[in-house]
Every structure is written in structure tokens, then in C-alpha cells.
Amino acid sequence: MANLLWLQGGACSGNTMSFLNAEEPSACDLVTDFGINVLWHPSLGMELGDNLQQMLRDCISGKIKLDIFVFEGSVVQAPDGSGEWNRFAGRAMKDWVQELSDVSDFVVAIGDCATWGGIPATAPNPSESVGLQFLKRDHGGFLGRDFKSKAGLPVINIPGCPAHPDWVTQILVGVATGHAGDVTLDEFQRPKTFFQSFTQTGCTRNMHFAYKVSATEFGQRKGCLFYDLGCRGPMTHSPCNRILWNRQSSKTRAGMPCMGCTEPEFPFFDLAPGTVFKTQTVMGVPKDLPEGVDKKGYIKLTGAAKTAAPQWAEEDMFVV
Amino acid sequence: MMEDGLETQTEPFPEDHVQFEAVLKELRDLPKDDLEGKLVVSGFVDHPYGEDDQRCLECMYYLVHRKWCDLPELAVPVEPEWWCRLWRI
Ligand code: SF4
Ligand code: SF4
Ligand code: SF4
Numbered sequence: 001m002a003n004l005l006w007l008q009g010g011a012c013s014g015n016t017m018s019f020l021n022a023e024e025p026s027a028c029d030l031v032t033d034f035g036i037n038v039l040w041h042p043s044l045g046m047e048l049g050d051n052l053q054q055m056l057r058d059c060i061s062g063k064i065k066l067d068i069f070v071f072e073g074s075v076v077q078a079p080d081g082s083g084e085w086n087r088f089a090g091r092a093m094k095d096w097v098q099e100l101s102d103v104s105d106f107v108v109a110i111g112d113c114a115t116w117g118g119i120p121a122t123a124p125n126p127s128e129s130v131g132l133q134f135l136k137r138d139h140g141g142f143l144g145r146d147f148k149s150k151a152g153l154p155v156i157n158i159p160g161c162p163a164h165p166d167w168v169t170q171i172l173v174g175v176a177t178g179h180a181g182d183v184t185l186d187e188f189q190r191p192k193t194f195f196q197s198f199t200q201t202g203c204t205r206n207m208h209f210a211y212k213v214s215a216t217e218f219g220q221r222k223g224c225l226f227y228d229l230g231c232r233g234p235m236t237h238s239p240c241n242r243i244l245w246n247r248q249s250s251k252t253r254a255g256m257p258c259m260g261c262t263e264p265e266f267p268f269f270d271l272a273p274g275t276v277f278k279t280q281t282v283m284g285v286p287k288d289l290p291e292g293v294d295k296k297g298y299i300k301l302t303g304a305a306k307t308a309a310p311q312w313a314e315e316d317m318f319v320v
Numbered sequence: 321m322m323e324d325g326l327e328t329q330t331e332p333f334p335e336d337h338v339q340f341e342a343v344l345k346e347l348r349d350l351p352k353d354d355l356e357g358k359l360v361v362s363g364f365v366d367h368p369y370g371e372d373d374q375r376c377l378e379c380m381y382y383l384v385h386r387k388w389c390d391l392p393e394l395a396v397p398v399e400p401e402w403w404c405r406l407w408r409i
Contacts, residue, residue, distance in 0.1 A: 214380045216392055227380040227408070278337050284374070284408040302378045302409050311385045 011073025022165035069104035074129035202241030211309035232260030234290035363405035
């Protein structure tokens with residue numbers, strides 16, 4: 001049995017909702033088939049009040065062995081670093097986070113707020129929110145750059161707004177069943193198995209990307225969402241078009257641009273008006289080009305792609 | 321019309337999204353069938369334009385096979401060597 005404790009800081013509960021929708025394995029399978037003992041979770045925990053406090057203290061003292069500490073939401077440090085804006089079980093949540101992280105074998109951050117600070121950490125960040133080990137791109141998170149859990153790993157970051165349920169349950173199962181050694185992490189401590197490829201991998205609009213045919217409106221079935229509508233699929237590490245949402249769709253399949261929610265900079269451009277769902281350009285050329293492509297090459301490529309584009313690329317790809 | 325020397329407003333080229341939107345808004349405010357108005361506001365010319373020889377052929381909105389500008393605010397037939405200041409790649 002692996003004991004798991006899940007707490008929420010500055011969170012909207014989106015990752016909990018996502019987790020409860022998991023299918024393979026489901027949240028129940030974690031308990032029945034994979035030996036995960038959920039000590040407590042904000043939506044599933046049975047203990048309240050003094051009993052909960054006692055249980056948390058027992059984890060810290062070692063009376064209850066804590067194998068996996070999962071944190072969802074940002075670590076709120078306001079006002080003035082005291083953390084009093086986010087109190088939980090009788091004290092600042094950030095103090096629980098510190099002490100529980102120190103005694104846990106594995107620490108897992110779920111969702112953008114816990115990984116990089118997410119939307120709460122967007123300037124001017126009144127709640128002084130940070131992620132567990134990162135603040136946006138930098139190692140400026142709450143636990144500090146050098147933090148390692150008792151098993152010797154840094155925080156395992158599973159970003160997303162919210163994280164896909166499979167990313168969460170599969171990593172939890174891996175860790176709980178002794179396969180943590182197989183989990184390789186990228187420079188932002190994301191499991192490579194999910195975050196090495198781009199959102200664009202598997203996107204049904206790849207042909208339209210290649211032939212530079214643009215979708216000009218949401219939900220349009222023809223065209224790629226990169227050129228006009230700000231799709232971040234070519235720059236975003238996520239398997240959203242390989243591991244589908246609800247096992248059937250993804251944003252880009254439905255005609256909605258990827259917003260790059262698995263990257264540390266999310267939300268991009270600090271949500272300034274006119275920056276969401278719009279491709280930012282400088283003199284007509286996208287500000288963010290697909291990784292590894294420069295402006296000159298991009299212009300040349302466009303001419304060639306347009307010239308070579310087959311007729312069907314300009315047609316609606318579905319027949320109703 | 322362009323062959324007849326219609327003077328269109330090629331400058332300023334919208335540098336960013338905000339300026340781009342401003343030109344689009346001007347276009348939206350025109351009566352739907354005001355073709356001349358559309359050509360003038362969007363700054364049409366019947367040859368490549370600027371340092372990089374920008375032209376419809378490389379523009380995002382150009383549909384090669386239909387020789388058509390797919391930008392909803394324009395929606396006009398165009399030639400690959402033409403250009404307008406809503407060019408975007
Ligand atoms: S819609 Fe987005 S993810 Fe899909 S091909 Fe275009 S840029 Fe890539
Ligand atoms: S498609 Fe993009 S925005 Fe949507 S969940 Fe995946 S990474 Fe996040
Ligand atoms: S927006 Fe302008 S440059 Fe682009 S295809 Fe239309 S007319 Fe040509």
C-alpha cells in the first residue's frame with residue numbers, strides 16, 4: 001500500500017475534477033487495483049477538523065508513512081510572505097506544504113498553478129503565488145531549486161490547465177508501484193513520456209499547417225489555427241492529440257486553438273487584451289515561430305508550401 | 321480598377337495585432353458591396369510590395385486554387401502577385 005495525500009492551495013479544483021473523470025485507470029482503480037491508499041483528498045477525504053489536523057501531524061512526525069504528497073493549486077504567500085490568505089487546518093497552507101514535502105517519498109505538483117504558479121501568479125500577482133519548485137520558467141518556486149523528496153527526486157511536475165486525467169493517474173500508478181525510476185523528467189521536471197512531443201503531434205489539421213491554409217473562425221473545420229487564431233500547438237509540449245480528452249477529442253480537433261497551457265509561461269502575454277486567441281505578429285510575421293524555424297526560412301517555406309498546396313487543402317475536410 | 325490607377329492606402333503597414341484590427345474595423349464599417357472602398361482601405365496594389373517582395377501568394381489568406389482572398393473582411397478574387405497591407409504570413 002502506498003499512502004497518498006492530496007491538498008489544494010490557490011486552486012479552482014479543476015485538476016481534481018479532471019482526476020475524478022479518469023478512466024484508465026479510474027480514481028477507484030487506483031485504490032482497488034494499484035494499492036494506493038488515499039489518506040485524504042479535499043473531495044474524497046473523510047476526516048474533518050481535529051481528526052484531519054491530527055492525521056497531518058502524524059504524517060509529519062512519521063507515525064503515518066507518507067509515500068506520495070500531491071499538491072494542486074499555487075502556494076499562496078500573501079500577505080507579506082505569511083501565507084495567511086490561504087489558511088488550512090488551523091495554519092497557513094504553505095507551512096503544511098513545506099513540512100509534508102520534507103517527509104514525503106515523492107512530491108507531485110498537478111496543474112499549472114502547482115507547477116509554475118499558473119494564472120494566480122500572473123502579474124501583478126496579489127496573492128504572491130508561486131509553484132512548488134518553479135515560478136514560470138525559473139526555479140523560483142516555494143520549495144527552492146535544490147529541493148529533493150525523500151526518494152531523491154525533485155517535484156514531479158504534471159502541468160496543464162487542467163492536467164489530463166491520464167497524465168495524473170498513470171504517473172501516480174507508476175510511482176506507487178515502484179516504477180519511479182522509469183519516470184524521466186525534462187528540464188521543467190515534466191515526465192518525458194507525456195511532454196516530449198508537441199500538441200501538434202496527431203493534430204488533424206497538420207496538413208493545413210503544412211500547406212498554410214488558415215482557419216479564420218473558431219470551430220471551422222478547414223484550416224490550421226496557427227496562422228490567425230493563436231494556436232500554440234507547434235510550440236507546446238503535450239500529448240493532447242495523442243491521448244485525447246474524454247477519449248474522443250482535443251481542442252484543435254474541435255476548432256479551438258491550443259493555448260499552451262503545459263508551458264511555464266502560460267498564460268501568455270499576461271493575458272493583455274488582444275493577445276488570447278490571436279496570433280501575435282510583427283509586421284505580418286508570427287512572433288513565435290514553430291521551434292527551430294527562423295523567419296527567413298519560414299517565408300521561403302510558405303511560398304513553397306502555398307505553391308504546392310493541393311486543391312483539397314482548401315476544402316472543408318468533413319462532409320456532413 | 322487597379323489597372324486604371326486607383327490610388328489606395330498602402331501605408332501604414334499594420335505593425336501588430338492592434339493596428340491590424342484597426343484596419344479590419346474600418347473595412348467592417350464599409351457597405352458590403354463597396355468594392356472600391358475595400359481596395360482603398362486595404363491598400364491593394366497589383367504587384368509585389370516592400371523589401372521582402374510581399375505578395376498574396378505567400379499570404380495566409382490566399383487560396384491558391386481559387387485565387388481568392390479568404391480574409392472574411394475582404395473576400396475578393398485576387399492574383400498571386402498582388403498585395404495588400406493586411407498581408408500576413
Ligand atoms: S491547429 Fe494548432 S496544433 Fe493543429 S496543426 Fe495547426 S498549429 Fe498545429
Ligand atoms: S491543447 Fe494546449 S491548451 Fe489544450 S490542454 Fe492541451 S496543451 Fe493545454
Ligand atoms: S489579405 Fe491582402 S495580401 Fe493577403 S491574400 Fe488577401 S489581398 Fe492578398
